Amino acid sequence: MDIAAYMAEIGQQARAAASEVARSTTAVRNHALLATANELDAARSELAEANAKDLRDGEQRGLDKAMLDRLELTPERIDTMIEGLRQVATLPDPVGEITDMTYRPSGIQVGKMRVPLGVIGIIYESRPNVTVEAASLCLKSGNAAILRGGSESIHSNQAIAQCLAKGLAEAGLPETAVQVIKTTDRAAVGELITMPEHVDVIVPRGGKGLIERISRDAKVPVIKHLDGVCHVYIDSHADPEKAIRVAVNAKTQRYGTCNTMETLLVDAEIAKDILPMLASEFVAKGVELRGCDRTRGVIEASVAVEGDWEAEYLAPILAVRVVDGLDGAIEHINRYSSQHTDSIITENYTRARRFLTEVDSASVMVNASTRFADGFEYGLGAEIGISTDKIHARGPVGLEGLTSQKYVVFGDGHIRT
Amino acid sequence: MDIAAYMAEIGQQARAAASEVARSTTAVRNHALLATANELDAARSELAEANAKDLRDGEQRGLDKAMLDRLELTPERIDTMIEGLRQVATLPDPVGEITDMTYRPSGIQVGKMRVPLGVIGIIYESRPNVTVEAASLCLKSGNAAILRGGSESIHSNQAIAQCLAKGLAEAGLPETAVQVIKTTDRAAVGELITMPEHVDVIVPRGGKGLIERISRDAKVPVIKHLDGVCHVYIDSHADPEKAIRVAVNAKTQRYGTCNTMETLLVDAEIAKDILPMLASEFVAKGVELRGCDRTRGVIEASVAVEGDWEAEYLAPILAVRVVDGLDGAIEHINRYSSQHTDSIITENYTRARRFLTEVDSASVMVNASTRFADGFEYGLGAEIGISTDKIHARGPVGLEGLTSQKYVVFGDGHIRT
Structure with a gap:
């Protein structure tokens, strides 16, 4: 497999999907979230089967008990994923909010509109439920997502990806709005974090080693969390x-x-x-x-x-x-x-x-x-992570952290003199 | 000169000064701005002399007319610098503003406080008045600044730096709150953009080549402006x-x-x-x-x-x-x-x-x-640049773009259950 070509294709598809998602209405994006919840509910046996495969592979590879526990998709964890999607659907849509609209002495009216960032790359480790969490937050905030989970949860993640694809299609959104990388090759991460033309921000979730490596090598802004001392x-x-x-x-x-x-x-x-x-x-x-x-x-x-x-x-x-x-x-x-x-x-x-x-x-x-110190406790409704950076997002990062603001200007034929 | 050691010292001094500036009151920072304005006014002949030296050197090095024009510090341009400092002093202080303070179901009260970014590195080209502009915006927003101007304006910038140092001292702030790099060695830029331990953000101002180079090599977040098509x-x-x-x-x-x-x-x-x-x-x-x-x-x-x-x-x-x-x-x-x-x-x-x-x-x-599309026209009061990035600051960047927000939480012995 040509990893560079594969990732470039993923990136191009994500970029194209991102403008469709950004243009979509709140109702359409909520529809996709709720439809995915139903798809997960209907796919419980497929999810269990895929997860069992990951668990068997993990045991053979000698993963420790804590790792295997995090990897496991119990019926209760599937319930939690479904519930999470439904909760994200109920959150207010951050996209399109216009604030601070004021008249200037020149006569123009200036304000800020909240807009999606575009394409968000998320790199995470073993827990497959992160696939749903990350996808739902990116989608709700009007972004396309490229998800790269841990190699040990590849089958579970692909089974979840199928539910996401069906949910997106039911809502009339492109299936490529959320793409779960199909290869476990580490080179895919290297490509993902160095495609500024296709990816607007990277959110790594996992151990400090992973996050330091990604921050060092990324050519794309990274929203990251290092230590909690x-x-x-x-x-x-x-x-x-x-x-x-x-x-x-x-x-x-x-x-x-x-x-x-x-x-x-x-x-x-x-x-x-x-x-x-x-x-x-x-x-x-x-x-x-x-x-x-x-x-x-x-x-x-x-x-x-x-x-x-x-x-x-x-x-x-x-x-x-x-x-x-x-x-x-x-x-x-x-x-x-x-x-x-x-x-x-x-x-x-x-x-x-x-x-x-x-x-x-x-x-x-x-x-x-x-x-x-937590997105839910702070009332953000959801949390993609906690940022220890100062730039862009600091502390618990919710939907707003996955958006930006652009200026909107209304005139009536106004010119600058 | 050991550039790495020199820049590390600059960085350490800036980091130490940054916490003093962040703690200082609005009145103290405004005092520094107004005192610097007076120092510039009193140093007109020193400024003219230093600038004449740069202009002579520039002519000898064969700089073109447009470049020499941008380099020149006419009495009117000195007036503009002085006026600019006084205007920045009148702007509202963004630091410490607390917003969105609400009670959560747990009983804690959560809001956001606007805080300085810390140390801001600014890299710019020939116009020496940028030294004053950049310094004043960083200082007003509670940050320390490390400024690196063009090599052709080194004498003018150092003369301005002396006025800044005096103005800071008069207000009781550390002179190292604004440091203008004394060497024209290009290696200094390389160090400046790769010291995340000392520098929180880099703002490059200048030609596209400069900005692309800095963005590529920086190990620190960059607020940048590429093209205006x-x-x-x-x-x-x-x-x-x-x-x-x-x-x-x-x-x-x-x-x-x-x-x-x-x-x-x-x-x-x-x-x-x-x-x-x-x-x-x-x-x-x-x-x-x-x-x-x-x-x-x-x-x-x-x-x-x-x-x-x-x-x-x-x-x-x-x-x-x-x-x-x-x-x-x-x-x-x-x-x-x-x-x-x-x-x-x-x-x-x-x-x-x-x-x-x-x-x-x-x-x-x-x-x-x-x-x-301009910071003044949009009512930001001032402009450090226009960002074509999506992360952190988008469009005209004023004082707010040089700050971040931290969460503040008030409780009364509240614990999480």
């Missing part, structure tokens, strides 16, 4: 009850998510009082504590080394550091944070305000758990 | 008087700007009536017409070849094509336009609406001259 800072003016509740939730509600707290910062003024209470909660939940010298002067903890301040454990391990007030906390966060999500616990107005302003992260919070 | 389409339902007025203005008000019309499209239904009137206007203004076969069947014009549809003449030359209605116009534009600015002239509601929706350009207009 999130902090909670407990200020001396914190309400201790709120502080403990939020810190425990931020660490232990789920260990493996990017918005989980990885380092707890405690104001030196209250370290002696609050650390023992925190430690007993964390120890009871089986969290290993790694502390700085001052922390270890108050509670039992293993030694935190420099690497711990940079670590995204995604595990029941927590780094704990005693800092000198708000300045110490901000200095630590702006040095070690991955600029994902950081929260201050305080009752002090001025300190809350300074934290919000001076911490340079995608989400900054007061008296709330970092676990809230 | 702008169209006016005269629909069969156009008011002929408005059509002629707008078309003539779009082409002839200024020939050398990126928002000048380069191709005129005329609906076949009215070509016989309107082309002769248009031709006589253009010929009277000395514009050379290059037409398709159908155009040449109606008026006198030289033969337009394929390359004419892609040409950004920046000169008194106009390509003219007769198209079959709105569909023909949209097809031509979406194929040949540089997605900069395109305008339809029509009295027909449905056709106007289709043009706005289906033409995929940064500015789409109805019954208005393409010459309006």
Whole structure:
């Protein structure tokens, strides 16, 4: 197979489909989403068969249990995919929204219209349900999509792709509006991220290695998420009850998510009082504590080394550091944070305000758990990912992140003088 | 000189200054702008001397007259720089604006805060007044700037840099908040665009060659402007008087700007009536017409070849094509336009609406001259450039384009369940 030629064809088809999708009405795009949901429902046995093939292949290739679990399309997961499509159909259409329309002194009327980006390339790993999620968000926002899933889920993804193609066709949209790459050859990714003439933006989802590689090699803008090294800072003016509740939730509600707290910062003024209470909660939940010298002067903890301040454990391990007030906390966060999500616990107005302003992260919070950093919790309706970039989209990225704005100008024969 | 080490130092200083600038108040940043204006006013003789040196060097190096003209800092141009600084000081501060603050069902309150991007690298060519313009917009929007002007204006730029440093110091801001690169070595540009740890975005201003080179090699996001191949389409339902007025203005008000019309499209239904009137206007203004076969069947014009549809003449030359209605116009534009600015002239509601929706350009207009595509005309107050990209900023880029938005979350001990 000539991968370059195959990908160029995929790209050309996507570009052509993108203008049809962009022109389509809200009703037509919602029709495609709902029709795909029905197709998935009708194809449960085909999906199960394709998935069983991936699982068998995966076992033979020696994939570990966690990987095989993520790969599995249980009936409940198929339900979730169907439900997800129906939910995306109910979201407001971001395309065509006109804002900020004002008259200028020249007499022209100027505003901005929200428009699709065009063609979105999405590269992801084992979970086949991402195929549906990504396709639905791209389609809803008026874009064409090129999807490249993990090689281990190729049969599941192709079975899902057939449902998408049927759903698109039922709504009168081109089947090429969503294309799932048919080859597992890695060269296809290399082509996908270097076709600016056919692809407007790449969204990689997966491990840090994958995302770094893609960012380095891409010739197309990338909306990406690297680390989630999130902090909670407990200020001396914190309400201790709120502080403990939020810190425990931020660490232990789920260990493996990017918005989980990885380092707890405690104001030196209250370290002696609050650390023992925190430690007993964390120890009871089986969290290993790694502390700085001052922390270890108050509670039992293993030694935190420099690497711990940079670590995204995604595990029941927590780094704990005693800092000198708000300045110490901000200095630590702006040095070690991955600029994902950081929260201050305080009752002090001025300190809350300074934290919000001076911490340079995608989400900054007061008296709330970092676990809230999520498209659904923020009311975006859906989430294609969380961006740790500053350009274009920052923080949870919903439908709006898959769109752009163009200027619209109304005149009545106006000329510039 | 070790360019890599020099640029790394510049980068580190900019990164450190950026957090000071981001934290500074509106009043402090405005103070710096106004103080710089006064410093420029007081340094007129130093500026003239430095500029004379650049002009002498330029003559010796055989720069052409247009280039030398752009390089010259006349007293009037110094006045304009001073006036520009004072105007930027009067603009509303975009930093810190909080929007879309709403309560979520969980009880948290979520909104977005506008924040500086951080460090902005600007690469430009001969006109030294860009040094002041770029510095003022970066500073106003709370960013640090690293400026790299053309080698031919090095002395003028360094003299301006001294005024900026004094102005910043008077306001209590670090002088490193705006750094003008002191070497003319080209390697400095190579370093500047590959330091993502120190630079958040690059804005290249200049010829297409420069911008293409920078986009290709950058490891940092680039806000760029490539071509301005702008169209006016005269629909069969156009008011002929408005059509002629707008078309003539779009082409002839200024020939050398990126928002000048380069191709005129005329609906076949009215070509016989309107082309002769248009031709006589253009010929009277000395514009050379290059037409398709159908155009040449109606008026006198030289033969337009394929390359004419892609040409950004920046000169008194106009390509003219007769198209079959709105569909023909949209097809031509979406194929040949540089997605900069395109305008339809029509009295027909449905056709106007289709043009706005289906033409995929940064500015789409109805019954208005393409010459309006400009930050000042759109009410942005200032303009760092016009983006032909879709990501982050599209069309004229003002202060807002030099900022990003982070999420702010207010809770009261809220946890996720």
